[in-house]
Amino acid sequence: MSHCPFCKKKIAMSKAFCSRNCKENYFQLIAIQIPKLFLKRIYVFCSKEEREKEIASFAARHKWRLDLLKNKIEDEAIKMGYEKDPAD
Numbered sequence: 001m002s003h004c005p006f007c008k009k010k011i012a013m014s015k016a017f018c019s020r021n022c023k024e025n026y027f028q029l030i031a032i033q034i035p036k037l038f039l040k041r042i043y044v045f046c047s048k049e050e051r052e053k054e055i056a057s058f059a060a061r062h063k064w065r066l067d068l069l070k071n072k073i074e075d076e077a078i079k080m081g082y083e084k085d086p087a088d
């Protein structure tokens with residue numbers, strides 16, 4: 001057994017992803033780049049509401065899916081120590 005790299009579902013070894021959708025989401029997620037300064041600005045200088053707005057306009061500007069961008073921003077924020085890891 002292998003795992004879908006996007007949703008982590010179990011899949012057959014012969015497959016790379018569980019679905020076409022996961023494949024597309026996975027590659028879009030890789031394409032999303034979050035500048036460190038943007039991350040710092042939204043976490044250090046913005047309130048939670050302002051951060052949501054900044055993230056939404058950032059997604060619109062680059063035509064990225066908002067949910068994917070949010071996931072990635074959360075991951076990066078945890079890595080950078082702006083946000084606590086919920087698994088801790």
Ligand SMILES: [Zn+2]
Pocket residue numbers: 004005006007008009017018019022
């Ligand atoms: Zn999947």
